[in-house]
Amino acid sequence: MQTLPPTLYNTAQIQELEQRLIHQRGISGFALMTKAGAAVFAQLHKKWRHARTVAVFCGAGNNAGDGYIAAALALSAGLSVDVYALVSPDVLKGDALTAYQHYRAAHGSVSTFSLGQPINADVIVDALFGTGLDRPVTGQYLAAIQAINDSASPVISVDLPSGLNANTGTVLAAAVKADCTVTFIGLKRGLLTGEAAEYCGDIIYASLDVPEEVFQDVQSTVYRVLPKTFPRRDRCIHKSKNGHVLVIGGDRGYIGAVMLASEAALRVGAGLVSVATRKEHTGFISVHRPELMCHGVDNAEQLTSLLEKANVVVIGPGLGQSHWAKELLLAVIHSRKVSVIDADALNILAKIPAAHNNLLLTPYRSILTPHVGEAARLMNLPIAKIKEDRFTVVANVQKKYGGIAILKGAGTLIATADDIGVSTSGNPGMASGGMGDALCGVIAGLLAQGFSLKDAAQQGVYIHGKAADMAAMQDGERGLLASDLMPHLRRLVNH
Structure with missing residues (x-):
């Protein structure tokens, strides 16, 4: 089993890490997105090797971009892919839009999610919300989360289960119950406490090859407790x-x-x-x-x-x-x-x-x-x-x-x-x-x-x-x- 890193970060610190990578290290946001999507698909293939059909739920932000990259890789691997968009791809911007275009160039199709729509897939990819969510989930997003949870299919979440607060581990009205969560760059502190235990499943950490020096520049005072070796007792102790x-x-x-x-x-x-x-x-x-x-x-x-x-x-x-x-x-x-x-x-x-x-x-x-x-x-x-x-x-x-x-x-x-x-x-x-x-x-x-x-x-x-x-x-x-x-x-x- 993978050993998770000791240091935990809040969303502001994660954003700072990302900005340092982009502006100080010259790593593009799309390059990070490509690695994130690849990490999700690699874990999906590892855990559900015999899967032939994949349903990917995409929202509006960079988390959706990770989902589109994973969907494109699934297509390239010969899997049948259904992407359900919660917003029109026309409103996507920046790296998320580029990821969508990358998926479309691979001849991928996109459907608009509708209430009551059945989900027929061997695996579901949850790419609805990222770390920026800070208010209760409503509307179509709430319906999509409920549909995912009602499905009998296993679920892999991108970065964190949609609907979970990355800072606190609390559920914002509703959250996806994932079987596996692939989280990137820094380990989010909200994944390890509170209600998160019921929603994250197996947590897999993907550093996206971030240089260690970048982490040293962003200090955190929250960390995982690791076991220590107890000292040997003196043979003559009383x-x-x-x-x-x-x-x-x-x-x-x-x-x-x-x-x-x-x-x-x-x-x-x-x-x-x-x-x-x-x-x-x-x-x-x-x-x-x-x-x-x-x-x-x-x-x-x-x-x-x-x-x-x-x-x-x-x-x-x-x-x-x-x-x-x-x-x-x-x-x-x-x-x-x-x-x-x-x-x-x-x-x-x-x-x-x-x-x-x-x-x-x-x-x-x-x-x-x-x-x-x-x-x-x-x-x-x-x-x-x-x-x-x-x-x-x-x-x-x-x-x-x-x-x-x-x-x-x-x-x-x-x-x-x-x-x-x-x-x-x-x-x-x-x-x-x-x-x-x-x-x-x-x-x-x-x-x-x-x-x-x-x-x-x-x-x-x-x-x-x-x-x-x-x-x-x-x-x-x-x-x-x-x-x-x-x-x-x-x-x-x-x-």
């Missing part, structure tokens, strides 16, 4: 050198959350893990996992000595939002301990006075791990607003609360004050209770062993998702449990 994690939570009825977080911290290598929870839970936890040190706490005063012994704190799993929960959270914040703040601790944090929130800012080192709903509460925004632009939201959470902010979901985002990492490990089977508890335990276990805040957050998210992928490979995604990740977490940190 458990105290591997850190002491304190997990706080497990209000009545929620004992499982602290158990999952605590075991995950142990499984990734923390030397010691303590649990502070309701007194009635301690015996059960000790029987289930005797390696954990369990303490019943009724108030913040009883938490003091446990905080002193720990070098990393997790608070939130099963915490609830009672007076007890709020008191423990404030004790953690005022302790200034390195902390992973999750679940109900985030919901409490969203409600407490700003004076306490300010304590989270530098130099206090915290990692916040909200999902979309928790992020909405932290930022006092509707959930729909959070989904519109995950990159902006995670950056704003980090700015408001300091430390590291993680926005969970397909294509989890990890924001520092300077950059954003995107982790694409994981699968839909993770949409089950307890997964977030395991994640915060993984991150805390890495922090306890001396990983930096940034590395613990990024590698924690990555290996958590990778463990879920490994578990799903064995028995499938449906029915995947957070506890199924534990043996795979251990394997990954010893790989």
Whole structure:
């Protein structure tokens, strides 16, 4: 499988890359278009070698030009090609017009797409919209996307699935569900997060032979999270050198959350893990996992000595939002301990006075791990607003609360004050209770062993998702449990 490049770009940066190629490197726009169309056809032929008929949907811009080039190559290869134009070719301009003329010179024909028109093809090429789309899809374009999605034919999208926002990964009213997306020049950040996972299929990157120096001229602070090799342990190491994690939570009825977080911290290598929870839970936890040190706490005063012994704190799993929960959270914040703040601790944090929130800012080192709903509460925004632009939201959470902010979901985002990492490990089977508890335990276990805040957050998210992928490979995604990740977490940190 192809390895995608690490750096991700927004549409403005992609446009800058293209302009530098054209004006500084003397590479014509049509030359780039020709390479793009060729890359699409090469992938089409590779994936669907026995295809004999191709339907190409073309819009009005350069994306349509890529489609016309691919259509001309399909004709030259002896395939039967139907091109459906959403606009009259008479309105095409520049390189897109040249591409259309190139296709017509190959004796290609063009039909106007009409509502309800059946699509009979072995493969569909989606060349309706490029990276410039920034408003909801309507009219004939909406009908065309629906027709493509209703077809039983496999779909290959040009640069990105039409209807998907290249910056955010959100669907603009409707989007093509592609089996494969061939993307060019720079890898668009919107392909790897949000709703994009449902629409892109296999992502194939084609650089179009862009010189490496051009990329160096256009800097991006968004990148894919890549796995790191864990350092070898000293043969004489002592458990105290591997850190002491304190997990706080497990209000009545929620004992499982602290158990999952605590075991995950142990499984990734923390030397010691303590649990502070309701007194009635301690015996059960000790029987289930005797390696954990369990303490019943009724108030913040009883938490003091446990905080002193720990070098990393997790608070939130099963915490609830009672007076007890709020008191423990404030004790953690005022302790200034390195902390992973999750679940109900985030919901409490969203409600407490700003004076306490300010304590989270530098130099206090915290990692916040909200999902979309928790992020909405932290930022006092509707959930729909959070989904519109995950990159902006995670950056704003980090700015408001300091430390590291993680926005969970397909294509989890990890924001520092300077950059954003995107982790694409994981699968839909993770949409089950307890997964977030395991994640915060993984991150805390890495922090306890001396990983930096940034590395613990990024590698924690990555290996958590990778463990879920490994578990799903064995028995499938449906029915995947957070506890199924534990043996795979251990394997990954010893790989």
